Amino acid sequence: MATTTTTKPIAAGGEVSEVELSETGSPDVGSQSSGSGSGSGGGRSTAEYSGWVYHLGVNSIGHEYSHLRFLVIRGKSVAMYKREPGEEPGIQPIRKGVVSVTLMVEELGRRIINNGEYYALRFYNRLDQTKKGEIACRSPGEAQKWIEAFEQAKQQADYDLMTRGVSWNRSQNKNELNLDGHRRRVRRYARGLGKLVRIGKGPERLLRQSSDLKSHEIVNTNFGGDSGDAFEAHEWRYVRTFNGIRIFEDIANSKGGKGVLLKSVGVVGANPDTVFEVLLSLDKYKRYGWDMLTADLELVETIDGHYDVVYGTYEPKYLNWWKVKKDFIFSRQWFRGQDGAYTVLQSPASHTKKPPRHGYERTKINSSTWELRRLNTPGSSTPNCLVTHMLEMTPSFWDRWKRRHSSNFDRSIAFALLNQVAGLREYFAANPALTSDFPSTVVKPTASDSLITQSELEDSEPNDEFYDALARGESFEDEDSDDDDVMIPKAGKVKFKNVSWAIASFSMKPSKASVEKSELVTNVTPVTIDSNHFHGTLHRAKSEDETNSWSEPGGENFMIRGKTYLTDYTKVVGGDPLLKLIAVDWFKADERFDSVALHPKSLVQSEAGKKIPFILVVNLQVPAKPNYNLVMYYAAERPVNKGSLLDRFINGSDAFRDARFKLIPSIVEGYWMVKRAVGTKACLLGKAVACNYLRQDNFLEIDVDIGSSTVARSIIGLVLGYVTSIVVDLAILIEAKEETELPEYILGTVRLNRANPDTAVPI
Incomplete structure (x- = not known):
């Protein structure tokens, strides 16, 4: 699909309609205000994304349809039109709703529809997967643009929820939220939303030309070689x-x-x-x-x-x-x-x-x-x-x-x-x-530039989320007698200072002492963690050659964001992990198993486990027959500092966690195609798969549903075919996005040495 990106900054004093959450949780229409105002969301400018997509679904009599629609995302509000609003003023959306923080977007990949090749996206509520809908784009790059647009909408929803929750939390616990710690991030986010982004050039070129999607976002790596976030053995x-x-x-x-x-x-x-x-x-x-x-x-x-x-x-x-x-x-x-x-x-x-x-x-x-x-x-x-x-x-x-x-x-x-x-x-x-890349067109918006108007928002259904709007049945006549429908045709025609990772970066890696000082309370006596008190179903390796075991490598095999990353994108060698890996469980079950830490026999519930200041439980849920659970337990010897990045992650919102929880994989030994499939690039898990969080007592459990993504399922299926012959290293960390959060630090690591699925323990 031929596509261009049009970015139009909000002019100073330009009026935009705002959507806020009231005390009852319903979206209310705020008064029009300037983009530089302040208050509870009243002066936050919002992002608007728009473009042509195909709406996929099944009507009331079971007929599959695929209609060309114009989709608009403004803030957290979504509207779908039969024609482009900018070319036909006054046109009303045929579907509309809001994006919630529980919305998940899954990339379904290539799909053949009416002999044409398209790239589909599925939307669903991770708390209720019966609420769902699908759209399709002409290229994978455009699909990625829509994923990013919906991620921005989720951030807007999370911001509104966070703003609403401030007064509640203050009345309950004054230390629950650190407004000073969040203020800089919120201001930066608000400035970044003042834009209108057009995805797609329109139906004419959408139907008749192959994709020339343009990517103008900043890419933080110089792909001059086999660059990644972990060292590889290839020479x-x-x-x-x-x-x-x-x-x-x-x-x-x-x-x-x-x-x-x-x-x-x-x-x-x-x-x-x-x-x-x-x-x-x-x-x-x-x-x-x-x-x-x-x-x-x-x-x-x-x-x-x-x-x-x-x-x-x-x-x-x-x-x-x-x-x-x-x-x-x-x-x-x-x-x-x-x-x-x-x-x-x-x-x-x-x-x-x-x-x-x-x-x-x-x-x-x-x-x-x-x-x-x-x-x-x-x-x-x-x-x-x-x-x-x-x-x-x-x-x-x-x-x-x-x-x-x-x-x-x-x-x-x-x-x-x-x-x-x-x-x-x-x-x-x-x-x-x-091959041509067209530059972004920058113009000043006028009052008519907003595609979702204030009046359209006023009559939107308060609790009608986006996937509800997609799935909500319309009449057969509405879907199939649309004289403007265009049926899908047949398919037509880390930036690094040194590519060799720079040996000097070893001297720049963050020291564990400095990380502990900022993230953990250092003026208290650390708890002694005796590994003999903690035993998982997968045993700890006594030697490097021991199979079906785990060990805890250092961070020197991983590259993380350095102190100056925001200005020069330099990455440095990781230091020692902040948290200590105390045990690993290897379970199997007929169905996906959540909340492992609440199990009565979990080490988190043991007397020794309750004495640890904080435990991070990472539960990787592997889809297979049967399903597998790889559970890693990371312990802190000291309490977590209030207001630190780790504290904000532990006690923050799910949306904040989704945007920050990062994993770096590395196949140390194994078949070369498995290595290439897994790669060594850091992945924000919350954006790739569904992550569920359980915060109680002295622990936070992260249940990573790998089966929620077709891409992840495909990769893990390949890995399982060679799992008994591979050695894999994993590093987990919280992504740093502000200067005060840099350099990054590694939360924990694990090395899995030729794990055997047959030894997994039923749970």
Whole structure:
């Protein structure tokens, strides 16, 4: 979908309508006021996002529909129109509602609708999943823009809830909220909301052109290499250049792989969203422009929105040392990271719908991965994407080529795959219409610029949340006799000071003493935590080689935000964890199991556990048959400082926790494709999956529902297939967003050494 982003700052003194929560919890319409005012939300300017989407659903007689609609988000209010309000003044929304702090947005991935490829989003209430609705966009990048827009709306709802709760909490406990600690964050947030953002160029270009979604947000990393937030064992060595594309070999001899890893790296003049769409497209006329091997593809089966199986044929016209026609089947899994980077996994597969074909020789395509990362070149408005294609091949063939430099490699499947990067580069160079990035248009808004007017908000239903509005049944005539409906057509055409992580950063890592001083009460005698008093179902490793065990690594293998991150995006090596890992449980159950800490046999409920000042319980809920629970218990030897970042996280709202709870994964040992799928980038768990929080007594439990996301389910399914042969490190932390919160510190770490699902204890 062709898309541009239009940002229009609120002019000084410009009037905007406000939505506030009254004492009864109903949204009231506040008086129009200037964007620089103060008070209980009266002067907060609100963000407005708008654009074209497809509303998906089932009407009263069971007919599936997909209607083109104009969606507007203003503050926490949402309205859906049949036509664009700016072009038809006075038009009334056909659906409207509000966003609550319990709204969850799940990316469902690619979906075939009326022979067109779209990217669907599902909305639901995490407390009541019967309340739900779906929309679809033409590109994954645009879907991500809507996710961010709804996240802003949740922040607005959380702000209103927090503002309403101030008087209540003050009457109960004066120390419950620290207004001084939150004030700077709230002011910064309010300033950042004074804008109108347009997502999408409109239905004409939406229907007729492929996506050129523009991403103008600040990206905090320079993707000049395999950058991440944890160190990897790969050691890449340049060996040759083909068609201007560099070829590298992994010489680290990492454990868990069966062959030699090669990768080709090149810069493509387009944004990652556009490259991704071309890469996954099955349109042979597009693929003929850049792909000499897998251009003739057809879809065999769609597993889910992030996983499919394709069948392809190849006639040996160019790799002419082949004597027969070839066909092949492979699966494709793809993920979009929170930083906008894409990972695509391709593996040989088989399928009953595609048995061996007469006249063709069935062959296997090398296991491979694609990684697409945006490159931000200072002073350049041209979009650039770093494309990395990594594949595995047999050591004997590669060694023969290196010794003899046989020309046969230039006519092998591996060469054809590595050369696809060069094909993509030239394809986009020859099609400049696909590669341009238009700058944001900045204008001053007028009174008519607001797409959701005050009068429209006055008659909105107080308790009608957004997913209720989507799911609320309308008449069959309203949905299907709409003369303006457009049916979905067939598919058409950390910034680092040093890329090598900078050895000097080791001297910049936060010291545990300084972290403890700011986060914990240091003028009291620490509680002695005897590990002999705490035993989980997964035992602690006595040696590095012990399998089905856990240990507690330090933070030196992780990169976190440094003191100057807000100005130069520099990350530093992590220091020692603030909290001590005292036990790990490995459970299995027929259904997802919450509130582990309340179980009578939980170590949190033991006499020794009750004496600990604070315990953080992280319950990773792994969807499988049966379901698994990996529960980690982190203890503080001292009480938590009032007003500290940790205190605000422990006693704050769920929305605040969702926006701050971060996990950094790292596969230390294991199969290379699992490593690429998991990656090493930090992930805000509350934005990726549903997290439920239980705050009682001396503990906070975080139940992480991995099954709430199709992307997370797909990744965890891959990991479980190799879990008995991998070693994984995890670091948890609270993301720092203010200068006073920097540098970041690591809350806790864990190393899981070749966990065995069969040893999980029933609960």
